[in-house]
Amino acid sequence: MLKNEHVTKVYKMGEVDLTVIKDLSLSIDDGEFVAIVGPSGSGKSTVLNILGCLDKPTEGKVTVEDVDVTQLNRTELAHFRGEHIGFIFQSFNLIPVLSVYENIEYPLIMIQNLPEAERHERIMQLLEDVDMLDQKDKFPDQLSGGQRQRVAIARALVTKPKIVFADEPTANLDTKTSQQIIELMRSIQQEFNTTFIFATHDEKIVTAVDRIITLVDGVITDDKRVAS
Amino acid sequence: MKNIVKISFRNLMRSGRRTILTASLITIGVMFVLIYSALAGSFKAYMVGQVTDSMLGHIQIHRKGYIASVDNLPLDKNLNQKQIAKVTELLDKNPYIESYTFRLKLGAMFSNYVASTSLRLNGIDPEKEAMTLPLFASRVQGSDAGMLQEGHILVPELVAKGMKVAKGDTIVLVATNLKGSVNGLNFKVAGTVEPISGPGGRDGYIHIKDVQKLLRLKQAEVSEIAIRLKNVDDLEKAMKSLKPLQMMKNQKDKPVFEIHTWKKLSPFYNIVKMLDLMDISIKIILISIVLISVLNVMVMSVYERIKEIGTIAAMGTSPATITKLFLTEGLMLGIFGTLLGSLLSYLIVIVINSVGIAFSFGRQDDLVLNPVLHLNEMLIVSAIVILISLIASISPAIKAANLDPVDALRQN
Numbered sequence: 001m002l003k004n005e006h007v008t009k010v011y012k013m014g015e016v017d018l019t020v021i022k023d024l025s026l027s028i029d030d031g032e033f034v035a036i037v038g039p040s041g042s043g044k045s046t047v048l049n050i051l052g053c054l055d056k057p058t059e060g061k062v063t064v065e066d067v068d069v070t071q072l073n074r075t076e077l078a079h080f081r082g083e084h085i086g087f088i089f090q091s092f093n094l095i096p097v098l099s100v101y102e103n104i105e106y107p108l109i110m111i112q113n114l115p116e117a118e119r120h121e122r123i124m125q126l127l128e129d130v131d132m133l134d135q136k137d138k139f140p141d142q143l144s145g146g147q148r149q150r151v152a153i154a155r156a157l158v159t160k161p162k163i164v165f166a167d168e169p170t171a172n173l174d175t176k177t178s179q180q181i182i183e184l185m186r187s188i189q190q191e192f193n194t195t196f197i198f199a200t201h202d203e204k205i206v207t208a209v210d211r212i213i214t215l216v217d218g219v220i221t222d223d224k225r226v227a228s
Numbered sequence: 229m230k231n232i233v234k235i236s237f238r239n240l241m242r243s244g245r246r247t248i249l250t251a252s253l254i255t256i257g258v259m260f261v262l263i264y265s266a267l268a269g270s271f272k273a274y275m276v277g278q279v280t281d282s283m284l285g286h287i288q289i290h291r292k293g294y295i296a297s298v299d300n301l302p303l304d305k306n307l308n309q310k311q312i313a314k315v316t317e318l319l320d321k322n323p324y325i326e327s328y329t330f331r332l333k334l335g336a337m338f339s340n341y342v343a344s345t346s347l348r349l350n351g352i353d354p355e356k357e358a359m360t361l362p363l364f365a366s367r368v369q370g371s372d373a374g375m376l377q378e379g380h381i382l383v384p385e386l387v388a389k390g391m392k393v394a395k396g397d398t399i400v401l402v403a404t405n406l407k408g409s410v411n412g413l414n415f416k417v418a419g420t421v422e423p424i425s426g427p428g429g430r431d432g433y434i435h436i437k438d439v440q441k442l443l444r445l446k447q448a449e450v451s452e453i454a455i456r457l458k459n460v461d462d463l464e465k466a467m468k469s470l471k472p473l474q475m476m477k478n479q480k481d482k483p484v485f486e487i488h489t490w491k492k493l494s495p496f497y498n499i500v501k502m503l504d505l506m507d508i509s510i511k512i513i514l515i516s517i518v519l520i521s522v523l524n525v526m527v528m529s530v531y532e533r534i535k536e537i538g539t540i541a542a543m544g545t546s547p548a549t550i551t552k553l554f555l556t557e558g559l560m561l562g563i564f565g566t567l568l569g570s571l572l573s574y575l576i577v578i579v580i581n582s583v584g585i586a587f588s589f590g591r592q593d594d595l596v597l598n599p600v601l602h603l604n605e606m607l608i609v610s611a612i613v614i615l616i617s618l619i620a621s622i623s624p625a626i627k628a629a630n631l632d633p634v635d636a637l638r639q640n
Binding site for chain 1: 231232235238239241242535536538539540541542543544545546547548549633634637
């Protein structure tokens, strides 16, 4: 369960205050497949960052998994993200010096500190789920865009997060690969009841989600559930 | 920790050429310091050995005020029989002392019947002198220093050349005693003695009993007592053990004796201090090299990887772990450089020792250096370099840890 209550975000640009989100309230249930859409500069990424505990609102309250995350400090927020949240980025953001296997392993070692046997089992399962088992020893620069995003998805899911945030996850992929990636995320959402929240312009994602939240100038102008 | 080391190592190898260049700089710096230290240490040990073992001894005892007017070789500042007895009693019991020798010094005129010149005469007990100054014999040519007989003289090499006297010649020594009485005695040249360093040595040697005759002394007198220690490293302890002599007061409540180490007596100690100062200067240069190069690499490393830092921070990596990742990178650079530098220094010192580097100092030629790389010096230099590498990485590491994930992820 994820809840935004009267959230406002103001950025200081020199002498000028720029309000990116205005008094935004929003609630997303477990297992939802949600897209936040809107024109560039509408505040999509800011909402995603605030919900994803990467950024703090200037005003308002954000509750994730019944925790008021606005009260947490940097270290507590990092720990909270490591335990509950996964991220998928537009340009994949894999660690170039680590292999596919090690990239997926990274959060389990550096953040969750899981024993090796459990790590191995989880990683192998995920590699199979994202169809990257035969590529596990390759490094990111040896993979195609679609393959990298599959690895990024596996990395986001390996900690078994309740919520995954994906900022334009298909923007750097071709149509066919985008479709495959969306289907992959959908299947994971259905299998594990993971909440997926996208910030996107991509029609393919918009047509695949259960709920579309439209933002214009930092305000929700439309919030509709669609039959998938 | 194993994983932090693994990731840090791979990050270093990501810019392999830059890493190798920086580590090489550290390696060269470490080599420079260690090899200089080994060579300077060898030079110091050699020269200190020369100074203490062929002229000064490790410690000298004089009557209070003698050293202040040592250039005049004053006869009124000699130790009398009673004072000699007190010193002897204490020295014989002292556990740090290997041997000691008495000297009676005076200024005298040296004449070859044609011309005359002034001389600093040292009256010595040849056997004790040879025991206390094991290298003294190496300075003497034409005679066995330990066998210097009464009626014989060892003439300073330069005076012998200038006055054209050789072994077997007879010369006259003329001296004035405290009462103003002038006396002259014939001596046979037993050999020559070369100065310890540089020209201008005018120290001649005769038997101490001959000095007593020359000065018509009724009782034994001594101007200087030179002491050899069993172990030169015990210099401070030995000085402490001689404290009772220093505390001894005369009837006027003034100190009777003055005691000095070779450091105070030899101008060479200033060269030793200069070498030590150069050693410190080179270490400071090394510290600067390490500090600047590691800092430079780490700052570049952070700026190149801002987005990556944002990614791992977003995934939940704590600021402390991010700090550790960058500190480990800096630390590894320092450790690589130090290990390689120490290893190469060790090999180079072996090569120097097998080839043998000869040098000249003053009038002494073909002195061969035997540099030794001391383990404690290697450990100190390694510790300094590794510590400085760590310090240089602190600021970039903190900067990385404090990056805002949102801002960092926006970077391209």
